Amino acid sequence: xxxxxxxxxxxxxxxxxxxxxxxxxxxxxxxxxxxxxxxxxxxxxxxxxxxxxxxxxxxxxxxxxxxxxxxxxxxxxxxxxxxxxxxxxxxxxxxxxxxxxxxxxxxxxxxxxxxxxxxxxxxxxxxxxxxxxxxxxxxxxxxxxxxxxxxxxxxxxxxxxxxxxxxxxxxxxxxxxxxxxxxxxxxxxxxxxxxxxxxxxxxxxxxxxxxxxxxxxxxxxxxxxxxxxxxxxxxxxxxxxxxxxxxxxxxxxxxxxxxxxxxxxxxxxxxxxxxxxxxxxxxxxxxxxxxxxxxxxxxxxxxxxxxxxxxxxxxxxxxxxxxxxxxxxxxxxxxxxxxxxxxxxxxxxxxxxxxxxxxxxxxxxxxxxxxxxxxxxxxxxxxxxxxxxx
Amino acid sequence: xxxxxxxxxxxxxxxxxxxxxxxxxxxxxxxxxxxxxxxxxxxxxxxxxxxxxxxxxxxxxxxxxxxxxxxxxxxxxxxxxxxxxxxxxxxxxxxxxxxxxxxxxxxxxxxxxxxxxxxxxxxxxxxxxxxxxx
Numbered sequence: 357x358x359x360x361x362x363x364x365x366x367x368x369x370x371x372x373x374x375x376x377x378x379x380x381x382x383x384x385x386x387x388x389x390x391x392x393x394x395x396x397x398x399x400x401x402x403x404x405x406x407x408x409x410x411x412x413x414x415x416x417x418x419x420x421x422x423x424x425x426x427x428x429x430x431x432x433x434x435x436x437x438x439x440x441x442x443x444x445x446x447x448x449x450x451x452x453x454x455x456x457x458x459x460x461x462x463x464x465x466x467x468x469x470x471x472x473x474x475x476x477x478x479x480x481x482x483x484x485x486x487x488x489x490x491x492x493x494x495x496x497x498x499x500x501x502x503x504x505x506x507x508x509x510x511x512x513x514x515x516x517x518x519x520x521x522x523x524x525x526x527x528x529x530x531x532x533x534x535x536x537x538x539x540x541x542x543x544x545x546x547x548x549x550x551x552x553x554x555x556x557x558x559x560x561x562x563x564x565x566x567x568x569x570x571x572x573x574x575x576x577x578x579x580x581x582x583x584x585x586x587x588x589x590x591x592x593x594x595x596x597x598x599x600x601x602x603x604x605x606x607x608x609x610x611x612x613x614x615x616x617x618x619x620x621x622x623x624x625x626x627x628x629x630x631x632x633x634x635x636x637x638x639x640x641x642x643x644x645x646x647x648x649x650x651x652x653x654x655x656x657x658x659x660x661x662x663x664x665x666x667x668x669x670x671x672x673x674x675x676x677x678x679x680x681x682x683x684x685x686x687x688x689x690x691x692x693x694x695x696x697x698x699x700x701x702x703x704x705x706x707x708x709x710x711x712x713x714x715x716x717x718x719x720x721x722x723x724x725x726x727x728x729x730x731x732x733x734x735x736x737x738x739x740x741x742x743x744x745x746x
Numbered sequence: 747x748x749x750x751x752x753x754x755x756x757x758x759x760x761x762x763x764x765x766x767x768x769x770x771x772x773x774x775x776x777x778x779x780x781x782x783x784x785x786x787x788x789x790x791x792x793x794x795x796x797x798x799x800x801x802x803x804x805x806x807x808x809x810x811x812x813x814x815x816x817x818x819x820x821x822x823x824x825x826x827x828x829x830x831x832x833x834x835x836x837x838x839x840x841x842x843x844x845x846x847x848x849x850x851x852x853x854x855x856x857x858x859x860x861x862x863x864x865x866x867x868x869x870x871x872x873x874x875x876x877x878x879x880x
Contacts, residue, residue, distance in 0.1 A: 532806075532836055532837050536758065539836060539859070539861070540760060540761075540861075542859065542860050543761075543764065543860040543861035543862055546860050546862050547861075575859075579838075586839065586840075
């Protein structure tokens with residue numbers, strides 16, 4: 357008996373403690389419903405999460421916390437049925453605050469019984485997981501975005517492979533299908549010219565001459581474009597090369613223009629050997645020196661080719677005293693078909709420097725130009741020192 | 747001077763005409779026939795079995811059996827395998843040239859710039875032939 361009389365006040369004290377504890381919990385809405393689902397108690401957390409104070413909500417039905425579509429589907433009643441049967445119901449879903457906004461809730465409803473197993477009502481614990489839900493949704497959205505990006509990338513890779521294949525086919529088309537009809541018109545124009553001999557008006561001869569020139573120019577363009585396209589597809593082959601030999605070979609190919617213009621060409625050879633593709637480097641130097649000879653602007657060309665060693669690459673320079681490149685064109689001149697002059701002033705295809713750029717890139721290098729219009733131009737290019745011999 | 751018995755294979759009819767005329771002008775060739783593609787070339791050789799060509803000059807790009815197909819046919823046929831085949835084309839793509847040479851072509855020549863220069867083309871081939879076969 358003594359024990360019991362001691363226990364009662366202590367128990368009351370414990371109940372009071374629990375009541376205060378529950379009431380003051382802020383992060384959880386903890387409240388009681390009667391057997392019909394009407395709110396009978398309310399705590400601090402419930403007020404914070406759902407927005408109602410105790411006076412407003414006690415006595416109201418708990419379906420108030422559900423979105424309209426859930427009420428229409430009979431969800432609140434269903435939950436209570438489950439709890440009656442199973443003793444417990446857990447759910448995650450959207451719930452509605454007093455102000456009508458929604459929050460993502462984790463809800464646990466538990467049946468509360470008295471000593472005689474008689475149902476007293478239900479306890480309901482609700483947590484606001486909106487932030488977690490939003491983070492999950494953001495994560496899903498970002499996963500979805502990455503999945504889309506990955507699939508787009510995959511498609512792009514496939515498209516690129518197709519484009520490369522088409523580029524290869526373009527070589528065949530350019531070298532054959534475009535050239536054949538051109539050759540036919542060229543042949544017949546020559547034949548007409550031959551048959552005419554001394555006959556026909558000078559005007560007629562001029563027309564035929566112009567047509568033939570147009571034909572020749574078209575052929576040069578096709579061949580230039582083809583050379584350019586081939587640089588993309590070819591496998592890389594590098595060998596040990598003597599700089600002097602590469603330069604000599606490119607100058608040999610320009611022998612006639614060098615003699616015609618009376619050009620002086622100096623080689624300042626700071627490097628003896630380099631690694632590279634001989635055919636391409638000869639073409640590169642030939643294009644650059646060829647340009648220096650062509651854009652001489654009436655002067656006798658003085659051209660200086662130099663080569664120095666840098667930590668990662670060799671740097672070449674081809675300097676001339678020609679007409680120069682206006683500053684606004686120093687980048688554009690490396691584009692395909694970019695020409696700064698009319699064909700009458702300086703004939704050409706507009707592919708030469710684009711090919712130079714491709715060749716330099718083939719050697720993992722860069723090409724750029726520095727120029728003072730009217731005084732001269734220096735073309736610089738680098739080629740990597742780390743190319744694999746093959 | 748001994749004339750070379752040549753079989754010309756070219757699909758462009760205009761070009762066929764000039765090609766034949768160019769070769770004949772040089773007085774260095776007997777033109778056994780002018781075929782429009784590989785199949786026709788094979789048919790011509792079957793028709794005139796008693797005289798096999800000394801040389802076949804074939805265009806590369808032709809409808810049906812093209813120059814490469816014809817080359818492979820000739821090289822895989824025991825009675826024809828000895829006949830040198832020259833492949834001609836407007837193409838100068840190294841991979842194309844390599845493929846022809848690897849398949850057993852005797853030579854690869856890019857076509858003359860125009861139809862009316864086949865006489866010079868024919869002379870050049872004749873001189874190469876002399877150096878190789880006499």
